[in-house]
Amino acid sequence: MDSLLFFFLFFYSLPAPAGADLAGDGKALLDFRSAVGRQVLTWSASVSPCTWKGVTCAAGRVASVHLPASSLIGQIPSGSLGSLSDLRVLSLRLNALSGPLPSDLGGCTRLRSLYLTGNRFSGEIPPFLPYMSALIRIDLADNNLSGEIPNSLNNLAHLAMLNLENNQLTGEVPDLHIPTLVKFNVSFNRLNGSVPVALRGMPATAFLGMPLCGEPLPPCTGEVSPSPSGSRKLSGAAIAVISISAVTMFLLVFAVALFVLRLRKIKARTKTSTDAEMVMGKKNSVTSPPPPSSEMLVRKKDLVFFGSGPTAFGLEDLLRAPAVVLGKDAFGTTYKADLGNGLKVTVMRLRDVSLPEEEFVKQVDALGAMRHHNIVFLLAYYHSREERLLVYDFMPLRSLFSLLHGSSVRPPPTWESRTSIALDVARCVEYIHSTSPNAFHGNIKSSTILITRSTEVRICGTGLARLVNTSPTSQRPFGYRAPEISKTWNVTQEADVYSFGVLLLELVTGKNPADLREEGIDLGSWVQAVIQGERSGELFDVELVRNGAPEVGMVRLLQLGMDCTSFNPNDRPAMATVAARIQEIRRRSAQKTGKAVAQAGI
Numbered sequence: 132m133d134s135l136l137f138f139f140l141f142f143y144s145l146p147a148p149a150g151a152d153l154a155g156d157g158k159a160l161l162d163f164r165s166a167v168g169r170q171v172l173t174w175s176a177s178v179s180p181c182t183w184k185g186v187t188c189a190a191g192r193v194a195s196v197h198l199p200a201s202s203l204i205g206q207i208p209s210g211s212l213g214s215l216s217d218l219r220v221l222s223l224r225l226n227a228l229s230g231p232l233p234s235d236l237g238g239c240t241r242l243r244s245l246y247l248t249g250n251r252f253s254g255e256i257p258p259f260l261p262y263m264s265a266l267i268r269i270d271l272a273d274n275n276l277s278g279e280i281p282n283s284l285n286n287l288a289h290l291a292m293l294n295l296e297n298n299q300l301t302g303e304v305p306d307l308h309i310p311t312l313v314k315f316n317v318s319f320n321r322l323n324g325s326v327p328v329a330l331r332g333m334p335a336t337a338f339l340g341m342p343l344c345g346e347p348l349p350p351c352t353g354e355v356s357p358s359p360s361g362s363r364k365l366s367g368a369a370i371a372v373i374s375i376s377a378v379t380m381f382l383l384v385f386a387v388a389l390f391v392l393r394l395r396k397i398k399a400r401t402k403t404s405t406d407a408e409m410v411m412g413k414k415n416s417v418t419s420p421p422p423p424s425s426e427m428l429v430r431k432k433d434l435v436f437f438g439s440g441p442t443a444f445g446l447e448d449l450l451r452a453p454a455v456v457l458g459k460d461a462f463g464t465t466y467k468a469d470l471g472n473g474l475k476v477t478v479m480r481l482r483d484v485s486l487p488e489e490e491f492v493k494q495v496d497a498l499g500a501m502r503h504h505n506i507v508f509l510l511a512y513y514h515s516r517e518e519r520l521l522v523y524d525f526m527p528l529r530s531l532f533s534l535l536h537g538s539s540v541r542p543p544p545t546w547e548s549r550t551s552i553a554l555d556v557a558r559c560v561e562y563i564h565s566t567s568p569n570a571f572h573g574n575i576k577s578s579t580i581l582i583t584r585s586t587e588v589r590i591c592g593t594g595l596a597r598l599v600n601t602s603p604t605s606q607r608p609f610g611y612r613a614p615e616i617s618k619t620w621n622v623t624q625e626a627d628v629y630s631f632g633v634l635l636l637e638l639v640t641g642k643n644p645a646d647l648r649e650e651g652i653d654l655g656s657w658v659q660a661v662i663q664g665e666r667s668g669e670l671f672d673v674e675l676v677r678n679g680a681p682e683v684g685m686v687r688l689l690q691l692g693m694d695c696t697s698f699n700p701n702d703r704p705a706m707a708t709v710a711a712r713i714q715e716i717r718r719r720s721a722q723k724t725g726k727a728v729a730q731a732g733i
């Protein structure tokens with residue numbers, strides 16, 4: 132059975148979606164309710180589906196259905212959930228749903244997350260599943276699914292999670308080559324054979340309870356065990372990781388392995404060339420007119436440094452240094468490299484190298500020329516046809532993201548420090564915008580903002596959007612991106628203002644934009660919905676309220692955030708105005724506290 136063929140048959144036999152509107156969505160949900168939740172779901176046909184328990188809407192359509200542990204029982208009929216053509220998230224975890232997955236579920240073409248763990252679904256993994264191309268998370272664990280796991284899941288280019296443990300699946304482990312896949316589990320099925328090479332970076336616990344072999348499990352008979360040097364490097368790296376969540380750990384081990392492999396390749400190439408000389412100082416290499424390309428390839432075998440100083444290391448040293456993955460995003464992967472003698476650098480390995488080399492050099496040169504005490508210093512770069520690396524000062528600092536959303540941070544940042552951070556970031560972005568009319572940061576979000584102990588700000592990732600050629604459609608959307616960016620990849624200063632606005636809303640509400648994005652809404656819409664629903668009690672970060680942050684100040688900062696996230700780019704204030712308004716908000720709340728202190732006679 133070829134799934135592609137099935138897909139064509141499936142697609143052409145699909146009836147045109149009946150009412151592709153909110154009324155149609157409501158009807159589909161009521162059909163679902165009659166079949167599996169008549170006793171337990173109290174949805175009323177006389178009000179909008181958007182107000183029903185477990186249902187959320189975006190842009191006038193049903194965008195998510197969350198009904199975990201809701202005592203749903205029976206078989207989901209076709210003609211119900213499959214008609215929700217705008218659905219992004221379907222969560223029916225821990226119910227008693229049975230039978231095959233509905234045969235028309237493939238009609239939910241925008242579905243990103245499918246959580247069906249802990250039911251009694253049976254039958255095969257439906258052949259249309261690998262063609263629901265928006266899927267990022269599939270959780271079908273703890274069911275009674277049988278048959279093979281199709282290799283065609285490789286079609287899911289954005290898949291990050293595939294949980295299939297505790298089913299009755301047979302055959303071999305699928306040979307998946309999905310770069311975004313970080314969470315994978317097929318434990319306790321009935322698979323046999325060997326672990327495919329591309330999945331050997333997954334932990335052994337992903338393959339429990341089955342007679343499988345090959346890394347990370349014991350070697351298959353006749354296979355040579357892996358070289359000890361490689362694995363020692365990995366575990367050394369793994370130990371050094373500080374506070375990274377379990378999910379990031381998978382990514383980490385896998386990515387370090389890739390990095391080491393890739394770097395060894397570069398190293399091999401470097402060795403074959405005649406003594407590559409270290410090019411120090413930007414005058415030498417960058418501002419002089421580019422030499423003919425063949426000569427360029429010979430010369431660009433080492434790092435190119437900005438400025439001078441004690442930068443006594445070269446590519447060879449960098450490659451030899453133990454590396455740890457710090458993070459990964461749309462632009463590439465970030466590593467910490469330990470060069471010994473207390474010298475540590477952050478290396479950004481850009482994911483896309485399709486920008487012509489001369490253009491790349493020109494853009495990096497502009498970045499290297501930026502000097503601001505709030506911007507993480509770009510020390511050097513390396514470029515070849517296959518590889519682009521940026522080398523920064525290493526800063527052992529926490530990101531604003533982990534300060535706001537990390538569970539281990541106590542106490543959470545105060546109103547005073549949040550507004551101080553906001554002001555620093557605003558001024559720094561204002562500086563970037565002042566360097567040229569088309570200069571931008573392009574990647575403002577709480578994870579690219581590092582915070583020192585004295586709540587000073589260090590911004591990283593400046594200008595990366597200029598160095599990679601990716602189109603926005605090839606990336607997972609993230610909650611900070613201005614709406615106009617989804618059509619073109621022309622980042623602008625206005626788009627920076629938008630991202631900064633989301634950051635302000637994040638500081639005031641304490642909400643993680645990525646969590647909402649998962650449900651198909653952005654932080655601005657969430658704030659609006661909460662205000663309109665007069666649920667303003669939910670609006671502000673409880674930590675701020677608990678610490679007596681001034682309500683007027685919070686409202687003003689929220690308003691500024693909303694102005695910055697205006698849909699129309701021309702309605703957004705300039706960064707200089709934004710900085711001035713934050714300063715004013717800070718001044719007023721300081722006066723207020725001053726007054727209160729005076730009144731209390733302190």
Ligand SMILES: *[C@@H]1O[C@H](CO)[C@@H](O)[C@H](O)[C@H]1NC(C)=O
Nearest residue numbers: 251253254274275276277299
């Ligand atoms: C699982 O499915 C098989 C048929 O594939 C069936 O015989 C068995 O009873 C099912 N088990 C449960 C617990 O539903």
Ligand SMILES: *[C@@H]1O[C@H](CO)[C@@H](O)[C@H](O)[C@H]1NC(C)=O
Nearest residue numbers: 301302303321322323324325
């Ligand atoms: C794996 O199991 C299937 C039956 O599910 C069997 O036909 C096949 O020979 C087995 N393969 C190996 C390598 O044991």
Ligand SMILES: *[C@@H]1O[C@H](CO)[C@@H](O)[C@H](O)[C@H]1NC(C)=O
Nearest residue numbers: 296315316318334336337339
């Ligand atoms: C996979 O699932 C099994 C069974 O639930 C669990 O014991 C194991 O820890 C899981 N492994 C991973 C990597 O999630």
